[in-house]
Amino acid sequence: MNWLFLAQAETPEYNFWNGAPGSPALLTKVVIALLVGIGIMIALMFAPTRLRRPLVALATFVAGGFWMASTFWPTAPDAVTEGRNASEKVAIFLKDVTSVVADFSNVLTAFLLGLGIYSIVSVHGKRILKRQQDWSFSVVLFASIVLMAIFGYADWMDEQNRTAAVTALSPGFWNRGRDLLFDGMLQNMDAAMFSLIAFFILSAAYRAFRIRSVESTILLSTALIVMLSLMGVVVSAWDGLAGDFAGGNLKLSEISKFINSNLQTPGIQAVKFGLGIATLAMAMRIWLSLERGGLNS
Amino acid sequence: MQWKDTGWIQMVFLLGMIFMILLNIKRAKGTKELYIRRIAGLNAIDEAIGRSTEMGKPVLMVPGIGDLNAISIQALNIFAYVTRTAARFANPIRICIANPAVYTVAQEIISDVYQKEGLGDRYDPDSVRFVSDRQFAFAAGVSGIIHREQTAATFFLGEFFAESLIFAETANSIGAIQVASSTETTQTPFFIAACDYVLIGDEFYAASAYLSREPVLVGSLVGQDWCKIAVIGLIIGGFITNSIEQPKMLKDEESGKMRYLKREERLIYRIFHPEVDQEKEAK
Numbered sequence: 189m190n191w192l193f194l195a196q197a198e199t200p201e202y203n204f205w206n207g208a209p210g211s212p213a214l215l216t217k218v219v220i221a222l223l224v225g226i227g228i229m230i231a232l233m234f235a236p237t238r239l240r241r242p243l244v245a246l247a248t249f250v251a252g253g254f255w256m257a258s259t260f261w262p263t264a265p266d267a268v269t270e271g272r273n274a275s276e277k278v279a280i281f282l283k284d285v286t287s288v289v290a291d292f293s294n295v296l297t298a299f300l301l302g303l304g305i306y307s308i309v310s311v312h313g314k315r316i317l318k319r320q321q322d323w324s325f326s327v328v329l330f331a332s333i334v335l336m337a338i339f340g341y342a343d344w345m346d347e348q349n350r351t352a353a354v355t356a357l358s359p360g361f362w363n364r365g366r367d368l369l370f371d372g373m374l375q376n377m378d379a380a381m382f383s384l385i386a387f388f389i390l391s392a393a394y395r396a397f398r399i400r401s402v403e404s405t406i407l408l409s410t411a412l413i414v415m416l417s418l419m420g421v422v423v424s425a426w427d428g429l430a431g432d433f434a435g436g437n438l439k440l441s442e443i444s445k446f447i448n449s450n451l452q453t454p455g456i457q458a459v460k461f462g463l464g465i466a467t468l469a470m471a472m473r474i475w476l477s478l479e480r481g482g483l484n485s
Numbered sequence: 486m487q488w489k490d491t492g493w494i495q496m497v498f499l500l501g502m503i504f505m506i507l508l509n510i511k512r513a514k515g516t517k518e519l520y521i522r523r524i525a526g527l528n529a530i531d532e533a534i535g536r537s538t539e540m541g542k543p544v545l546m547v548p549g550i551g552d553l554n555a556i557s558i559q560a561l562n563i564f565a566y567v568t569r570t571a572a573r574f575a576n577p578i579r580i581c582i583a584n585p586a587v588y589t590v591a592q593e594i595i596s597d598v599y600q601k602e603g604l605g606d607r608y609d610p611d612s613v614r615f616v617s618d619r620q621f622a623f624a625a626g627v628s629g630i631i632h633r634e635q636t637a638a639t640f641f642l643g644e645f646f647a648e649s650l651i652f653a654e655t656a657n658s659i660g661a662i663q664v665a666s667s668t669e670t671t672q673t674p675f676f677i678a679a680c681d682y683v684l685i686g687d688e689f690y691a692a693s694a695y696l697s698r699e700p701v702l703v704g705s706l707v708g709q710d711w712c713k714i715a716v717i718g719l720i721i722g723g724f725i726t727n728s729i730e731q732p733k734m735l736k737d738e739e740s741g742k743m744r745y746l747k748r749e750e751r752l753i754y755r756i757f758h759p760e761v762d763q764e765k766e767a768k
Contacts, residue, residue, distance in 0.1 A: 260496070300585035304615035307588060311611050322633065374622075381621035385647060388654040388679075395657075396678035456670050459686035463668055465712045466690035468499075469506045469705045470555040478510060478701050479558075 205288040245477035252475035254289060258282045308333075336374075339366040410447055417444030494756050501715065506708030513704025521706065526664050526682035527695050530640075533662040534570045537637030543577040545636040547627060547652065549643025549667070550620060553586035556668050560643035561587070561594050563692045567640060568598045572607055579630060580613045583623040588615040624648035628655040641665040641680070642689065645672045653679035723753045 207214030235243060257278075264271065264279040271277030312326035343366040347355065355363055397408045416422045417440050426440040436442060473479040513519060537544050546567060548560035564580060571578050580595065582588040592613045599608035616626035628651060631639065639656040641649065645667040656663050657679050665676040666684035676683045684692065687709065694702035730751045734743045748754055 297586060300589050301618075302585075304585035304588050304618070307611075307613075307615040311614055314611070377625075378619070378621040381624050381651065382647060385650050388650045389675075392650060392654055392657075392675065392678040459670050459673070461716055462687035462709075462713065463670075463690075465502065465709050465716070466687035467555055467668075468502060468712075469709050470559060470690055472503060472506055473510075473701070473705060474555060474558065476507075478705075 203284045205284060241477075248475060248477055252471075254285075258286050305333075336369055339369055342366075410451075413440070414444055414447060417441055493759065498715075498719075502712045505711040505715070506705055509708035509711065510701050510704040513700040513707060516700060519703045519707055521691065521695050521698075521703065524684065524688055524691065524695055526666070526684045526688065527692055529662070529664055529682045530567060530696075531570060533638035533640075533664060534567065534574065534576060536662055537571075538574040538576045540637045542637035543579050543634050544571050544638045544640070545627075545631060545634075545656070545661075546578065546580045546640045547643070548580070548582065548587060548591065549641075549645050550583040550623060550648065551587075551644030552584055553590060554644075556644050557584070557587045558590070559690055559693065561591055563642055563696070564591070564640065565594050565598050566696050568595050569602060572599055572602050572604050575607060577609070578612050579634065579636065581616050581623075581627045581630060582614065583616060583618055583620075585615060585618065588613065620646065620648055624651045627652055631655045631659060631661070635659055636661050638662045639664075641667075641676070642684070642692075644668055645676075650675040650679060726752050 202208060207217055232240070232243065261279055261282055262275060263283070264276040268276060269280070271280050308329070312329055314320075315323050315326045316330075339362055342362040343360075346360055346362050350360075359367070393411075397404065397411060399405050399408060416426070423440050430436070430438040430440070437446075470479075534544060544567060546564045548557050548564065551557055568578055578595075580591055582591055592610070595613050596608055596610075599605050616630075617623045627648075630636070631652070632655065636656065636659070639652070639661045641652055641663065642665065645652075646669060649665075649667055649669075649672040653663060653665060653676055663680035664682045664684070665680040666689040667673055667676060668689060670686075673683065673685060677685075690709075691706055693699070694706045730746055733746055735746065736742070737744045749758070
């Protein structure tokens with residue numbers, strides 16, 4: 189089987205962190221990385237409990253520090269491949285390593301997705317075995333997972349041997365099957381769920397805009413003005429009636445513009461400022477391991 | 486980021502904010518006297534769990550559909566508190582997750598909560614579920630769980646997008662008490678329209694400090710308030726300098742006529758965009 193497709197085809201230049209696809213150097217690096225990874229995992233498993241927290245704190249600090257450095261360290265010009273001074277050398281090192289470190293999270297996510305699938309199998313498998321309510325839907329779920337995996341993988345393998353033009357002219361069995369499952373069913377079901385939002389907006393807006401308090405009355409009035417300002421006929425009639433009275437400020441389009449730029453936008457900006465600062469504080473607590481379990485401590 | 490050339494003031498401001506947060510964390514250690522204003526949505530947590538205990542129905546929690554980041558960790562922190570309260574009353578819980586990394590962390594946190602409460606036998610590993618990583622498949626799955634299990638209380642806290650209203654309206658249709666918060670400002674109005682209690686903006690991050698009163702968290706909250714004061718100061722400063730510079734006139738080099746200052750010629754703009762001055766020098 190040709191495993192060369194797994195190589196990093198988008199990285200033409202090789203450094204300490206990668207190598208030419210299929211080369212002995214790359215294989216050696218992969219084996220060393222694997223052994224180091226297994227070694228770290230075994231060391232963590234057998235580490236005394238009191239040592240685990242500092243170790244996790246150290247790993248968090250190093251990982252966070254790396255991303256801080258890769259974000260804030262001044263970058264070297266694109267043309268420079270060999271650092272001319274210490275700053276550029278660090279910049280080039282960070283640039284080389286960033287894609288490798290980013291791959292760490294991809295590899296981890298791939299493993300974790302396996303755990304996610306285990307959860308699905310566990311929940312729905314028990315439901316089928318115990319013949320619980322609606323167990324038949326769980327059977328449909330398993331059938332969907334298996335079918336999608338088979339057709340998706342077979343179509344992808346097929347594509348490796350055929351050009352896009354050939355596939356477009358005469359789609360094979362796997363391609364037709366995959367299109368039916370993905371474009372014909374999954375995409376449409378996604379769209380169906382998305383379209384529900386239109387009806388939910390109506391029912392939620394009805395409840396929110398009922399006049400129950402001063403706040404909901406203000407909400408209703410502003411919403412009404414903004415909604416009316418989006419209707420061309422209403423805007424035209426209103427603006428025509430208001431004319432230049434009060435300096436033209438009573439035109440519906442002007443009132444709506446005022447609400448958007450002087451009430452809505454500053455409100456959203458204020459919320460975003462708060463969120464940004466709070467995220468910074470949270471990130472600092474996690475990075476420096478000050479969070480210590482939060483509400484679970 | 487070429488901060489030396491283009492944005493040194495942002496870097497200084499960022500470091501200033503980090504300093505204020507860390508200083509207040511240090512200050513707050515050893516004291517629990519700092520005041521936090523009442524947040525209705527967080528007071529409603531116990532009420533919602535109590536109601537679901539009375540009804541014998543599960544409590545549903547969703548930490549959004551985002552990756553494993555500060556937002557999902559904060560949501561799981563709040564869920565740890567909810568779970569602990571639910572565990573004491575032997576109330577079933579359901580945590581539906583769309584991201585495998587968040588799922589793994591959530592399982593650890595929730596299992597830990599039961600162990601620490603000495604109620605390990607009550608922990609059901611299937612109560613923390615990975616539903617799907619596809620947005621609307623996840624929305625359909627969670628809506629199905631809400632309908633089938635008739636959840637009495639729902640907590641939607643985290644990073645939500647278009648699926649927010651589907652969750653909120655589905656839960657509303659079965660009469661569940663809902664506490665919600667989205668870090669996406671575009672989704673907050675949907676939650677406000679459909680849910681009973683909503684944590685707006687940074688109230689979501691204040692939850693840990695509010696519920697635990699832990700000095701580190703409370704100190705961090707005070708530090709955030711200092712940062713907000715600094716931002717407000719900056720806005721007022723910008724407003725004043727711009728107002729002073731607005732009526733200033735200078736002679737245009739090209740036409741020789743008097744004109745008002747352009748936006749990029751004003752002080753505040755130049756401070757935040759030093760590259761403008763450098764480009765001028767280069768010419």
